[in-house]
Amino acid sequence: MFNELNPFIRTTTDEVFSSWEDVIKTLPNKLDAPLEFPVCDSIIKFLRQTVQSLIHEEMSLRKCKNCDRYFIVRYSSLAEYCLRKVEGTNTTCQEYxxxxxxxxxxxxxxxxxxxATYYNRIYGRIRRGTLDKDSTLLDDIKVLHQEFASKYDEISDENDKEMLIQEFTSSVENLIK
Structure with missing residues (x-):
């Protein structure tokens, strides 16, 4: 039964194990040894051996949601994207x-x-030279946005969200002046 489930563990004479005791005695010697595969004479045997190897090493195949190519994941990983480079960029599918x-x-x-509108406005002024490069306005507006973003996420009423946006706008206008 054991050999039917895992054909990679065999005795040194390539015989089938007869009992679990034989497996337990032989297994410590086999753990560090690389897996050995018989020669494949058909694509079906090759695929079967590949799948058995993946199962043996606790791996599985997944299809990348970005590039639609298959990739190998270990254990029960929740990865949905591969680590291949996206064409035309320097980033991987995961990063992209x-x-x-x-x-x-x-x-x-x-x-x-x-x-983003106010940030780009301030950044444009810095690039054009109308605002000093050492200005802390960009950092200040980022901090202000983080404060308002946490409040915005907590609010469920749309009218309150609009009022918060108006408050953010007036705060940024006062900061810019």
Whole structure:
């Protein structure tokens, strides 16, 4: 029974084990040894051996949600994206997907949109030279946004959210002046 489930563990003479005691005696010697595969004479045998090897090493196959290619995950990992590079970029599918979901989440947030508008306005002034490069306005507006973002997430009423956005806008305007 054991040999049917795991054909990789055999005796030194390549015989089938007859009992669990034989397996227990032989197993410590086999743990550090690399797996040995017989020669494949068909694609079916090759696939079977590959799947058995994945099972033996507690791995599984997943399809990447970004590039639709298969990748190997260890144990019961929840990974949905592979570590291959995305074409035309220097980032992996995991990094690319993380940035994509973050941007999508932020694009739906009205408070973030207001923050981005003012942040870009201040950054443009610094680049043009109308505002000093050592100005702390960018850091100040980031801190202000973080404070208001935590309040914004706690509020459930839409009218209260609009009032908070107006309050954020007036606070930023006072900061810029």
């Amino acid at each position: 997907a993380s940035k994509k979901t973050y941007k999508k989440k932020q694009a739906a947030n009205p408070l973030y949109q207001v923050f």
